Amino acid sequence: xxxxxxxxxxxxxxxxxxxxxxxxxxxxxxxxxxxxxxxxxxxxxxxxxxxxxxxxxxxxxxxxxxxxxxxxxxxxxxxxxxxxxxxxxxxxxxxxxxxxxxxxxxxxxxxxxxxxxxxxxxxxxxxxxxxxxxxxxxxxxxxxxxxxxxxxxxxxxxxxxxxxxxxxxxxxxxxxxxxxxxxxxxxxxxxxxxxxxxxxxxxxxxxxxxxxxxxxxxxxxxxxxxxxxxxxxxxxxxxxxxxxxxxxxxxxxxxxxxxxxxxxxxxxxxxxxxxxxxxxxxxxxxxxxxxxxxxxxxxxxxxxxxxxxxxxxxxxxxxxxxxxxxxxxxxxxxxxxxxxxxxxxxxxxxxxxxxxxxxxxx
Amino acid sequence: xxxxxxxxxxxxxxxxxxxxxxxxxxxxxxxxxxxxxxxxxxxxxxxxxxxxxxxxxxxxxxxxxxxxxxxxxxxxxxxxxxxxxxxxxxxxxxxxxxxxxxxxxxxxxxxxxxxxxxxxxxxxxxxxxxxxxxxxxxxxxxxxxxxxxxxxxxxxxxxxxxxxxxxxxxxxxxxxxxxxxxxxxxxxxxxxxxxxxxxxxxxxxxxxxxxxxxxxxxxxxxxxxxxxxxxxxxxxxxxxxxxxxxxxxxxxxxxxxxxxxxxxxxxxxxxxxxxxxxxxxxxxxxxxxxxxxxxxxxxxxxxxxxxxxxxxxxxxxxxxxxxxxx
Ligand SMILES: Nc1ncnc2c1ncn2[C@@H]1O[C@H](COP(=O)(O)OP(=O)(O)O)[C@@H](O)[C@H]1O
Ligand SMILES: [Mg+2]
Numbered sequence: 001x002x003x004x005x006x007x008x009x010x011x012x013x014x015x016x017x018x019x020x021x022x023x024x025x026x027x028x029x030x031x032x033x034x035x036x037x038x039x040x041x042x043x044x045x046x047x048x049x050x051x052x053x054x055x056x057x058x059x060x061x062x063x064x065x066x067x068x069x070x071x072x073x074x075x076x077x078x079x080x081x082x083x084x085x086x087x088x089x090x091x092x093x094x095x096x097x098x099x100x101x102x103x104x105x106x107x108x109x110x111x112x113x114x115x116x117x118x119x120x121x122x123x124x125x126x127x128x129x130x131x132x133x134x135x136x137x138x139x140x141x142x143x144x145x146x147x148x149x150x151x152x153x154x155x156x157x158x159x160x161x162x163x164x165x166x167x168x169x170x171x172x173x174x175x176x177x178x179x180x181x182x183x184x185x186x187x188x189x190x191x192x193x194x195x196x197x198x199x200x201x202x203x204x205x206x207x208x209x210x211x212x213x214x215x216x217x218x219x220x221x222x223x224x225x226x227x228x229x230x231x232x233x234x235x236x237x238x239x240x241x242x243x244x245x246x247x248x249x250x251x252x253x254x255x256x257x258x259x260x261x262x263x264x265x266x267x268x269x270x271x272x273x274x275x276x277x278x279x280x281x282x283x284x285x286x287x288x289x290x291x292x293x294x295x296x297x298x299x300x301x302x303x304x305x306x307x308x309x310x311x312x313x314x315x316x317x318x319x320x321x322x323x324x325x326x327x328x329x330x331x332x333x334x335x336x337x338x339x340x341x342x343x344x345x346x347x348x349x350x351x352x353x354x355x356x357x358x359x360x361x362x
Numbered sequence: 363x364x365x366x367x368x369x370x371x372x373x374x375x376x377x378x379x380x381x382x383x384x385x386x387x388x389x390x391x392x393x394x395x396x397x398x399x400x401x402x403x404x405x406x407x408x409x410x411x412x413x414x415x416x417x418x419x420x421x422x423x424x425x426x427x428x429x430x431x432x433x434x435x436x437x438x439x440x441x442x443x444x445x446x447x448x449x450x451x452x453x454x455x456x457x458x459x460x461x462x463x464x465x466x467x468x469x470x471x472x473x474x475x476x477x478x479x480x481x482x483x484x485x486x487x488x489x490x491x492x493x494x495x496x497x498x499x500x501x502x503x504x505x506x507x508x509x510x511x512x513x514x515x516x517x518x519x520x521x522x523x524x525x526x527x528x529x530x531x532x533x534x535x536x537x538x539x540x541x542x543x544x545x546x547x548x549x550x551x552x553x554x555x556x557x558x559x560x561x562x563x564x565x566x567x568x569x570x571x572x573x574x575x576x577x578x579x580x581x582x583x584x585x586x587x588x589x590x591x592x593x594x595x596x597x598x599x600x601x602x603x604x605x606x607x608x609x610x611x612x613x614x615x616x617x618x619x620x621x622x623x624x625x626x627x628x629x630x631x632x633x634x635x636x637x638x639x640x641x642x643x644x645x646x647x648x649x650x651x652x653x654x655x656x657x658x659x660x661x662x663x664x665x666x667x668x669x670x671x672x673x674x675x676x677x678x679x680x681x682x683x684x685x686x687x688x
Binding site (some may be wrong): 050051052071072073077078079081083085086087088089098099102103146 | 572574575577578579580581582583584585588592593596
């Protein structure tokens with residue numbers, strides 16, 4: 001069942017366009033992430049969903065209700081704001097219970113539900129404090145508490161954990177995911193952090209400059225990005241995108257680069273030929289690049305530019321023909337800076353993008 | 363001011379049960395006394411000037427209130443007789459009651475109308491122009507305002523009088539000539555002239571109401587009216603208190619428009635205490651008695667002011683203000 005439907009929605013602020021012709025459908029109980037860099041129109045979309053911003057054109061349907069013209073209080077939506085937006089003069093309990101109080105729920109019922117929500121978020125012992133007396137992580141839990149005491153049709157989260165430190169963020173990711181599954185409420189979650197989206201979402205909507213780029217499961221987005229922009233944005237360390245030109249020599253299809261020439265395998269060759277494009281970008285994730293000291297057929301020569309230890313992996317930056325190729329290798333990798341080395345690509349996991357339009361060819 | 367600082371940094375990692383390293387240290391106490399003396403010297407000229415212009419007249423006021431002042435002659439010590447006389451002075455007591463009524467009426471309407479106007483003006487499309495228009499009465503001299511309204515109220519050619527008379531709301535006489543309505547007449551002028559000040563103050567407060575809280579409250583299920591009382595009002599409350607403080611002190615001191623319009627009449631119906639004080643001192647030249655009235659008025663103003671400031675500075679208010687700064 002479709003819980004939320006966004007149809008041809010545009011958002012203008014004067015002359016600036018924040019959201020362009022957005023179409024999106026969320027199923028009932030689904031956890032959808034909107035992913036995109038800062039300024040791509042994520043918050044604008046959320047604020048239109050919540051009723052805090054006028055919808056310039058298009059329709060938003062919640063269940064089968066068109067909610068465009070409803071006031072926020074009539075939309076049956078709960079939202080967590082990026083900066084928590086707690087009421088400073090109210091206690092934690094009053095903050096969490098506020099939506100229930102406004103809905104005229106009986107006092108003892110409010111107390112019960114606030115306690116439940118607080119226990120779920122492990123802030124049961126903080127109920128009498130004021131927001132000023134809380135840490136960032138605790139404030140954030142209160143903001144979430146204010147949302148989960150209700151059973152609205154949809155939860156909206158606008159970068160709720162962006163301001164927490166990395167460690168706490170990692171823990172909150174898992175807790176939020178667990179909470180959403182437990183409560184089963186349809187959720188739209190906005191983030192600029194691709195790791196957050198990949199790890200939490202059932203489906204991800206990737207946005208760029210107000211335009212929806214791709215909407216799919218995390219696996220789809222990661223393995224089959226529809227264009228070079230999505231490919232480069234999702235995944236850390238980022239995918240290598242190497243500009244080459246395509247040339248046919250006899251039976252072989254080669255990619256020519258200033259520093260090297262590589263022969264494509266059947267799958268890529270076929271796609272490259274049928275696209276008819278000459279200028280291509282080869283996309284290979286760092287984990288699909290192999291690094292060796294001994295040259296072999298079809299390998300690319302380069303020098304080690306830098307190496308970074310990522311904990312369980314080592315990221316080696318190889319310079320070849322003026323381009324940097326990122327390689328993810330064993331942390332015990334023996335390569336030192338300025339050392340000569342050879343790389344090869346795993347074509348099964350490689351992508352080709354049109355250099356001109358960025359659209360994925362394969 | 364001597365500040366003794368004991369600083370303690372405690373970092374607790376939220377992810378772990380154990381507390382991380384803590385450091386306690388007390389910075390060595392610097393000797394601040396010579397420094398403070400130096401500051402005192404720097405401030406001395408200002409303090410002396412201040413003393414000359416405020417403290418001297420203050421003591422002179424007390425001196426006068428304890429004497430029978432004979433202009434051109436020798437003052438005669440009368441002790442507390444001037445004050446004792448006030449207790450039995452019917453006009454003095456009436457003056458106090460009337461002052462309370464006058465100030466209460468002025469303040470409540472000014473707050474009510476001022477805040478309402480501020481809410482309407484806030485974020486309206488023509489805010490800048492409208493605010494300038496609304497502020498105009500405030501820029502007028504109170505005496506001029508008094509005279510202006512005196513003419514508007516006038517029974518024979520007053521514009522407003524004519525309007526309300528045509529509507530059947532008023533009779534032949536000006537409302538300033540009627541015992542029952544004269545006080546309202548001067549109250550309206552004060553409201554007309556000083557509501558803009560409250561509007562201005564409330565508007566400044568409204569600008570600082572955190573938008574995210576308003577929005578969160580709307581999403582929580584509140585309509586605009588609940589929003590105002592739950593979020594905006596607590597936020598502009600400290601600002602309003604400043605407005606109330608200013609206005610109530612003005613009510614106790616400024617009588618220009620009353621003197622211009624009624625001079626305390628008809629009968630004593632607009633003779634609030636400061637007007638009576640003016641009469642005693644400068645019509646009947648009982649300067650000693652006048653000084654006694656002035657001193658009690660001053661004392662009450664200061665006490666009420668201090669109570670207001672105390673309310674204003676209570677911890678909850680301070681917290682609310684501090685929060686706004688985040
Ligand atoms: N109230 C506003 N007035 C004018 N422009 C705005 C306003 N809010 C957002 N924008 C613009 O719209 C674009 C999208 O903003 P936003 O939706 O906040 O992005 P995001 O949340 O993805 O960072 C940005 O270019 C931003 O500058
Ligand atoms: Mg945003």
